[in-house]
Amino acid sequence: MENNENRILTGAQILMEILKSEGVDTIFGFPGGAVIDIYDELSKTDIRHILVRHEQGAVHAADGYSRASGRVGVCLVTSGPGATNTVTGIASAYMDSIPVVILTGQVPTHLIGNDAFQEVDIVGITRSCTKHNYLVTKAGDLAGTLKEAFYLARSGRPGPVLVDIPKDIAKTGVQFRMPEESDLKSYRPTYNPNIKQLQKIITLIEESEKPVIFAGGGVILSKGSEELTEFARKTKIPVTTSLMGLGAFPGSDPLWLGMIGMHGTFRANMSVGACDLLIAIGVRFDDRVTGKTDSFAPNAKIVHIDIDPTSIRKNIPVSVPVVGDCKIALDQLNEMIGEANLGNIIKKRRKWFNRINRWKTMKPLSYKQKETIKPQYVIENLFNITKGNAIITTEVGQNQMWAAQYYHFDKPGHFITSGGLGCMGFGLPAAIGAQVARPGELVVDIAGDGSIQMNIQELATAVQYSLPVKVVILNNRYLGMVRQWQELFYDKRYSYTGMDHSPDFVKLAEAYGAVGLRATKPEEVVPVLRKGLNSDKTVIMDFQIEREENVYPMVPAGAPLTEMLLV
Amino acid sequence: MTEEKHVLTMLVDNKPGVLSRVVGLFSGRGFNIESLCVAETVDPLISRITVVTKATESGIEQIEKQLNKLINVIKLRKVSGPKSVQREMALIYVMAKNGQRAEILRIVDIFRGKIIDVGADHFVIEVTGDEEKMSAIINLLKPMGIKKISRTGTIALFR
Numbered sequence: 001m002e003n004n005e006n007r008i009l010t011g012a013q014i015l016m017e018i019l020k021s022e023g024v025d026t027i028f029g030f031p032g033g034a035v036i037d038i039y040d041e042l043s044k045t046d047i048r049h050i051l052v053r054h055e056q057g058a059v060h061a062a063d064g065y066s067r068a069s070g071r072v073g074v075c076l077v078t079s080g081p082g083a084t085n086t087v088t089g090i091a092s093a094y095m096d097s098i099p100v101v102i103l104t105g106q107v108p109t110h111l112i113g114n115d116a117f118q119e120v121d122i123v124g125i126t127r128s129c130t131k132h133n134y135l136v137t138k139a140g141d142l143a144g145t146l147k148e149a150f151y152l153a154r155s156g157r158p159g160p161v162l163v164d165i166p167k168d169i170a171k172t173g174v175q176f177r178m179p180e181e182s183d184l185k186s187y188r189p190t191y192n193p194n195i196k197q198l199q200k201i202i203t204l205i206e207e208s209e210k211p212v213i214f215a216g217g218g219v220i221l222s223k224g225s226e227e228l229t230e231f232a233r234k235t236k237i238p239v240t241t242s243l244m245g246l247g248a249f250p251g252s253d254p255l256w257l258g259m260i261g262m263h264g265t266f267r268a269n270m271s272v273g274a275c276d277l278l279i280a281i282g283v284r285f286d287d288r289v290t291g292k293t294d295s296f297a298p299n300a301k302i303v304h305i306d307i308d309p310t311s312i313r314k315n316i317p318v319s320v321p322v323v324g325d326c327k328i329a330l331d332q333l334n335e336m337i338g339e340a341n342l343g344n345i346i347k348k349r350r351k352w353f354n355r356i357n358r359w360k361t362m363k364p365l366s367y368k369q370k371e372t373i374k375p376q377y378v379i380e381n382l383f384n385i386t387k388g389n390a391i392i393t394t395e396v397g398q399n400q401m402w403a404a405q406y407y408h409f410d411k412p413g414h415f416i417t418s419g420g421l422g423c424m425g426f427g428l429p430a431a432i433g434a435q436v437a438r439p440g441e442l443v444v445d446i447a448g449d450g451s452i453q454m455n456i457q458e459l460a461t462a463v464q465y466s467l468p469v470k471v472v473i474l475n476n477r478y479l480g481m482v483r484q485w486q487e488l489f490y491d492k493r494y495s496y497t498g499m500d501h502s503p504d505f506v507k508l509a510e511a512y513g514a515v516g517l518r519a520t521k522p523e524e525v526v527p528v529l530r531k532g533l534n535s536d537k538t539v540i541m542d543f544q545i546e547r548e549e550n551v552y553p554m555v556p557a558g559a560p561l562t563e564m565l566l567v
Numbered sequence: 568m569t570e571e572k573h574v575l576t577m578l579v580d581n582k583p584g585v586l587s588r589v590v591g592l593f594s595g596r597g598f599n600i601e602s603l604c605v606a607e608t609v610d611p612l613i614s615r616i617t618v619v620t621k622a623t624e625s626g627i628e629q630i631e632k633q634l635n636k637l638i639n640v641i642k643l644r645k646v647s648g649p650k651s652v653q654r655e656m657a658l659i660y661v662m663a664k665n666g667q668r669a670e671i672l673r674i675v676d677i678f679r680g681k682i683i684d685v686g687a688d689h690f691v692i693e694v695t696g697d698e699e700k701m702s703a704i705i706n707l708l709k710p711m712g713i714k715k716i717s718r719t720g721t722i723a724l725f726r
Contacts, residue, residue, distance in 0.1 A: 123584065128595050309636075313629075
């Protein structure tokens, strides 16, 4: 590769060069007039392009690809409606801090601002839901801008970055020189934590009797789950995670408390409510986690390690703030622990562990088996049959919560869900992206009958590229989570949450060229799962479940975390 | 918690859309901008934005952190204390009836302002000063009848 030689290249060719230099071998996209020159150049490269059926699917797929591979996801769409169709996907990646680069076509520069055909101000529209975005106005700026976009997407707190490329820029020839590595004087993330702050943490651990570790998506993004596991085991501190942190700590470890939050486990929420030290790592204290903020961990000193200073002290007061990369901080803590005096720890913890175990036996996650299929039963068997090794994506709502509760994760990179935005329609395209990233592995999208219809068109994508994703539909003919709230808080006034007119999912699957299976009775669940999971094709499994099953525990909105509704 | 007025001064990339990002951050997160002043510095690639906002102590901490997070914000400081100078300019269109004209001229003189327009029944006054001074002259002129006023908002520098 002629790295620093000067050549005349068109904008489209420059884009291909930058993609190559960033190691991009896969992009998800949908062509259109504004990007036809880019697509022309693309066809001359080795880059694998996955054609989706809706641009929202392209962004979710790039998102799922990124979470499954640890790399930057890339998508390419055209101007106008192509660009606006990406906004939901971008907002989801933004809320969950996923590194994705979104390339949008734009009308030629001389037409910008003219209400041209398929023109939108996508930079204006996505300003508040991207980590950063650019409109390229000169062909000479394109290379540097693209390089910077990738750098911003993956560094510091990762996030989606959009680059808007006008059609004439893509066609204009310009002298090309591979840009240097990006260096922005206004952007200097802090990766190395302050040692003095870390020392304070060690002291607090030595003094504490009822500590809890609360880890989140940040640990997974910084690839620090090994360090987290070592830290917890060395200090014998029980661990809970947010939804985004599932898999950061092995669910099979005796120190595991279960997920925290609105639908977290009884023992996780009670432990946080009673603890005297909360070590929060890579979390942002979202309202689904904290419940009523002034009742959150009321007796605890709170330590907060995060790479983004804006997350610290935003919702919850913190005694020891530490700005830094989670993996680096945990690594240093592990080194420092060796020298600390933790001899008394086992004795100190015994009382705390006994209390936690009592909570566990008091109110374990449970459901009642009946003549109808219970969704929890489906997930439990899914977990058993796959031995916990599948990559699980989810849609949003009850399906998402049951997946988080009943499928147990021992490793990161196995649970892919739209946590912050809670975007229905995420799961199927994300599963497609994850399957592309990890072709040999089993990928399962756990969906509801409402959510699956939001991006059902991506079944065509899965079948076109022979991506054997499996979709488990927990079909209750309701918009389940909203119905649950209507039952609990609105006197069962099910205002427009009934979904009686869904398609026959088996016929729909077959219409797309996929395999369709159905279970209507509990004894059919395991055979359908086995048949579906063993197939080498794209499969939809329609499980017709109990219609009015609720997700428990539940912390009602505005209530303290420790006041849960239980069965 | 009580809300207090805060003056923030920041250096930003002089590029299209940067002002929109800064302003969008305030509105998007529910913070109000009382005044805003922006212009190029000596370096044509860098502009200075001065914002006055009202917030609680934790609110202003969050605003500062969020602004610092913006890629185009190079440097940000909260302005306060004796190490800073703050000024604002106002153009005041004040009604000036026969009996009051002399009084208005006296006030302008005391505040070291300038008359930049004279009419049969009005003056336009140009005056600069810190926030206290501006409030004082405006309050003194209000009884005469201020028909129109245009203010720049606070600008500031550290000594």
